Amino acid sequence: MSRIRTIARRSFIFGSVAIAGGVAFGAYMLRKPHDNPLEDGLAAGEATFNPWVKISGDTITLITPHTDLGQGATSMQAALIAEEMDLDFGQFVTDFGPPSAAYYNTAIAEDGAPFLTTDDSLTATLTRGAMGSAIKLLGMQLTGGSSSVPDSFDKLRQAGAIARETLKLAAAQETGLDARVLKTQSGAVVLPDGTRLAYTDLAARAAMVEPVQDVTLRPPSEWRLIGKPMQRLDIVSKSTGTLTYGIDLKLDGMVHAAVKLNPRRAPMNGFDGSAAKDMRGVLRILPVTNGVAVIADNTWRAFQAVDAVDCDWGAASYPAEMDGHWGEIEASFTPERLDKEWRHEGDVPAALDAGETIEAEYRAPYLAHQPLEPLSAIVTVTEASVEVWVAHQMPRFLQAEVAKITGHSADQVILHNQYAGGSFGHRLEFENVKLATEIANQMRGTPVKLTFSREQDFAQDFGRHIGAARGRGVVRDGRVEALDLHIASTSASRSQMGRIGQSLPGADAQIPAGAWNAPYALSNFRVTAYAVPELAPASSWRSVGASSGGFYMESFLDELIHAAGADPMAERLRLCNYDLARKALEAVAEMSDWGRALGPNEGRGVAMVESFGVPVAEVVDVTATQDGIRIDKVYVAAEVGKIVDPVNFENHVQGAVVWALGHAMNCELTYSDGMADQRNFDTHTGMRLYQCPEILVRGLENGPKVRGIGEPPVPPAAPALANAIFAATGQRPREMPFDKFVDFI
Amino acid sequence: MKLTVNGTVHEVDVEPEMPILWVLRDELGITGVKYGCGIAQCGACTVHLNGEAVRSCQIWAEGAEGAEITTIEGLGTPDALHAVQAAWIEHQVAQCGYCQSGQIMQAAAFLAENTAPSDADIDDALSGNLCRCGTYPRIRAAVKTAAKTLRGEI
Numbered sequence: 064m065s066r067i068r069t070i071a072r073r074s075f076i077f078g079s080v081a082i083a084g085g086v087a088f089g090a091y092m093l094r095k096p097h098d099n100p101l102e103d104g105l106a107a108g109e110a111t112f113n114p115w116v117k118i119s120g121d122t123i124t125l126i127t128p129h130t131d132l133g134q135g136a137t138s139m140q141a142a143l144i145a146e147e148m149d150l151d152f153g154q155f156v157t158d159f160g161p162p163s164a165a166y167y168n169t170a171i172a173e174d175g176a177p178f179l180t181t182d183d184s185l186t187a188t189l190t191r192g193a194m195g196s197a198i199k200l201l202g203m204q205l206t207g208g209s210s211s212v213p214d215s216f217d218k219l220r221q222a223g224a225i226a227r228e229t230l231k232l233a234a235a236q237e238t239g240l241d242a243r244v245l246k247t248q249s250g251a252v253v254l255p256d257g258t259r260l261a262y263t264d265l266a267a268r269a270a271m272v273e274p275v276q277d278v279t280l281r282p283p284s285e286w287r288l289i290g291k292p293m294q295r296l297d298i299v300s301k302s303t304g305t306l307t308y309g310i311d312l313k314l315d316g317m318v319h320a321a322v323k324l325n326p327r328r329a330p331m332n333g334f335d336g337s338a339a340k341d342m343r344g345v346l347r348i349l350p351v352t353n354g355v356a357v358i359a360d361n362t363w364r365a366f367q368a369v370d371a372v373d374c375d376w377g378a379a380s381y382p383a384e385m386d387g388h389w390g391e392i393e394a395s396f397t398p399e400r401l402d403k404e405w406r407h408e409g410d411v412p413a414a415l416d417a418g419e420t421i422e423a424e425y426r427a428p429y430l431a432h433q434p435l436e437p438l439s440a441i442v443t444v445t446e447a448s449v450e451v452w453v454a455h456q457m458p459r460f461l462q463a464e465v466a467k468i469t470g471h472s473a474d475q476v477i478l479h480n481q482y483a484g485g486s487f488g489h490r491l492e493f494e495n496v497k498l499a500t501e502i503a504n505q506m507r508g509t510p511v512k513l514t515f516s517r518e519q520d521f522a523q524d525f526g527r528h529i530g531a532a533r534g535r536g537v538v539r540d541g542r543v544e545a546l547d548l549h550i551a552s553t554s555a556s557r558s559q560m561g562r563i564g565q566s567l568p569g570a571d572a573q574i575p576a577g578a579w580n581a582p583y584a585l586s587n588f589r590v591t592a593y594a595v596p597e598l599a600p601a602s603s604w605r606s607v608g609a610s611s612g613g614f615y616m617e618s619f620l621d622e623l624i625h626a627a628g629a630d631p632m633a634e635r636l637r638l639c640n641y642d643l644a645r646k647a648l649e650a651v652a653e654m655s656d657w658g659r660a661l662g663p664n665e666g667r668g669v670a671m672v673e674s675f676g677v678p679v680a681e682v683v684d685v686t687a688t689q690d691g692i693r694i695d696k697v698y699v700a701a702e703v704g705k706i707v708d709p710v711n712f713e714n715h716v717q718g719a720v721v722w723a724l725g726h727a728m729n730c731e732l733t734y735s736d737g738m739a740d741q742r743n744f745d746t747h748t749g750m751r752l753y754q755c756p757e758i759l760v761r762g763l764e765n766g767p768k769v770r771g772i773g774e775p776p777v778p779p780a781a782p783a784l785a786n787a788i789f790a791a792t793g794q795r796p797r798e799m800p801f802d803k804f805v806d807f808i
Numbered sequence: 809m810k811l812t813v814n815g816t817v818h819e820v821d822v823e824p825e826m827p828i829l830w831v832l833r834d835e836l837g838i839t840g841v842k843y844g845c846g847i848a849q850c851g852a853c854t855v856h857l858n859g860e861a862v863r864s865c866q867i868w869a870e871g872a873e874g875a876e877i878t879t880i881e882g883l884g885t886p887d888a889l890h891a892v893q894a895a896w897i898e899h900q901v902a903q904c905g906y907c908q909s910g911q912i913m914q915a916a917a918f919l920a921e922n923t924a925p926s927d928a929d930i931d932d933a934l935s936g937n938l939c940r941c942g943t944y945p946r947i948r949a950a951v952k953t954a955a956k957t958l959r960g961e962i
Binding site: 132133134135294295297298299300301302303304305306307308310311313319343361362363364366433434435436437482483484485486487514516517518710711714715717718719720721722725743744745749750751752753754755757758 | 823826827829830833834835837839840841842843844845846847849850852879880881884885886889893896897900901902903904905906907908909912930931932934935936937938939940941942943944945946947948
């Protein structure tokens with residue numbers, strides 16, 4: 064086999080390959096995330112194209128293909144490689160790498176399989192394995208689902224170890240010494256006499272060495288980086304205004320575009336651009352899908368001009384008013400719309416018949432994503448290629464979407480991925496990229512930068528799904544005897560996949576997420592999901608289904624516990640049948656001194672939700688003041704198996720709590736005349752600094768699997784807050800946002 | 809029209825009503841200042857106008873003539889950090905980081921007036937700056953550290 068070849072996108076790379084003046088390492092023998100007999104016999108070479116490490120004569124480049132949305136993915140990925148490679152921060156550069164099937168996500172299937180985390184049955188194991196294989200075959204490169212750490216933890220350490228051992232082999236050949244007497248430290252191979260051979264000086268020879276495949280990963284006791292506080296690689300640039308986001312990029316000859324799109328997400332009947340065409344800086348006015356674009360010499364001028372275009376909008380395909388949306392949801396608790404009965408333990412109908420039932424209904428509204436960096440994209444279309452500069456979480460799907468518009472092959476679409484100014488699910492969608500491509504395709508050769516105004520971004524946001532739940536339950540002798548939860552929701556997954564021409568096989572596991580998998584052993588427990596036909600288009604919003612399912616489940620359980628006269632913490636602990644979740648509850652009980660005497664008007668609530676395999680327990684303390692509810696303190700315990708960076712972990716958990724509480728307090732997306740009523744942060748506010756409680760975080764490492772933390776702290780926060788408001792006021796908010804019922808400071 | 813940004817005078821040919829946010833970003837290529845909402849609700853575009861923290865999306869170009877505009881690039885650099893930036897790094901405040909230029913500019917102007925702020929002072933001064941990632945606990949801690957530095961206690 065030839066050792067000299069270049070790294071071509073989508074080409075198979077066997078082991079290490081020579082690149083211009085250097086070497087790139089691929090992890091050959093990937094450790095499988097789970098043993099799966101179905102995977103036996105798949106093409107052996109498949110995992111060989113995994114280029115994560117490049118070394119030239121002067122630079123060590125670590126490829127970090129998981130998109131950095133602010134969660135610190137770049138630093139995390141680099142640290143895992145650097146740990147095994149004996150590199151220090153500062154000795155390497157990072158690169159997002161090209162879109163590639165090599166970067167398929169090994170972990171995303173884990174949570175997609177419809178089994179409880181605790182289910183290690185053959186069927187569950189085989190299904191997870193089969194889903195993983197499908198994702199592997201599809202080459203599905205995706206950042207999301209709190210999967211970056213689980214996907215990377217073994218794989219990238221392995222990539223680093225292969226690089227390390229191969230560099231040692233190269234050094235052995237160079238010196239005539241036995242590789243076994245060589246060590247590595249701080250970017251160099253160290254000879255027994257202390258001589259240091261820098262990795263970069265070994266690059267040319269390493270390119271010619273058959274890479275070492277059989278490597279041993281360092282035991283945790285030898286970790287230098289993992290588990291210890293790190294300084295994020297982007298922290299200085301983000302604190303000095305020197306990090307360039309996609310929205311900041313400028314190319315030679317670039318023009319600036321703005322769009323005005325039908326807020327009813329339907330076609331435009333027509334437009335009149337006469338008031339805009341002579342405005343200063345306006346270059347062109349072009350119709351685009353569902354709207355119109357103005358191309359100008361400056362973003363602000365494009366915004367001003369597109370505002371001046373008069374558009375005639377077609378009608379929405381969904382109900383014009385919220386009554387219609389809620390009506391459709393209320394009408395969906397029927398056998399015809401049954402998506403799946405997800406869990407039935409005991410005999411729920413008999414238990415409900417036998418006792419006095421307690422009933423309640425809950426609602427979760429549409430919500431906007433709206434990360435602070437508005438959507439933008441730069442696209443240049445030429446005959447030979449399409450270049451795209453944007454932060455995106457699904458690079459290969461992006462290539463396909465762009466290629467459909469321009470007629471290029473997907474391989475001709477070159478993505479320059481970027482740091483994102485937040486996402487929360489927003490950058491799983493393609494509208495900004497597709498629209499910029501449509502415009503650039505009509506102006507071939509010219510780089511076009513499309514920037515969404517905040518108002519357009521809100522109006523076109525594919526928000527969180529909308530749903531409701533009906534609970535019925537029975538309590539007896541101070542205990543919760545039966546819990547029957549029916550959830551009807553639109554399907555974010557179906558809506559999202561439909562936009563890229565895919566369909567969701569089977570029931571949508573996100574509709575009952577956070578509820579059906581609740582780690583409780585109730586005598587009689589049933590969770591049933593109903594699929595509401597698509598209303599307003601929806602998409603994955605941080606923690607997806609569990610953001611509503613966890614609220615329904617943990618609110619209703621709390622109501623039943625209260626009706627039983629039991630203690631909310633003690634009864635949850637009694638019911639909890641999953642050791643890792645119980646430890647999270649115990650931790651948060653200890654942290655919060657659960658059971659302490661409360662002051663007047665104080666209340667506290669607890670909730671525990673498992674999502675993405677991570678059980679998270681939270682206690683929220685509030686005080687009902689004369690000016691409204693003040694959130695005083697939040698305690699969080701989360702089980703993730705292993706914390707890669709405790710500083711980033713704490714920041715991330717705190718941020719997730721702020722995110723969840725802020726939206727539960729005061730955010731919803733509503734529609735009037737088919738258009739979103741909320742168009743900026745004045746009406747979709749979230750939490751402000753003065754409202755932010757003290758948030759105490761404890762990460763637990765009891766479990767055998769390494770998990771992600773981006774989303775799991777979100778779902779318990781809203782129900783814990785609702786339960787605390789009830790404890791303080793006697794009023795139980797059953798619909799988000801809670802400011803429909805109570806004021807907040 | 810002449811605008812003075814970070815000590816340099818720039819001649820720009822723009823409409824009098826163009827917000828300086830866009831003059832800075834699109835005409836002068838100074839992109840540490842961020843567009844977030846355009847209606848003074850998020851604070852991502854915060855700059856100093858004669859030392860005072862303002863929302864650059866609300867300041868017309870003609871209104872900034874003759875004034876000293878300072879952006880995050882003029883506050884400090886990676887090699888010569890302002891005390892607020894150093895505190896932001898020490899506490900690793902940023903997640904996505906998009907709001908942080910504005911947060912830092914707001915904090916710097918506030919601390920220039922009040923180096924011994926109470927918790928309530930900090931809440932009042934910084935609650936106009938939105939952080940969608942929710943880094944508020946770290947912002948509070950970093951402001952306190954920066955205040956100590958500015959008081960000469962660190």
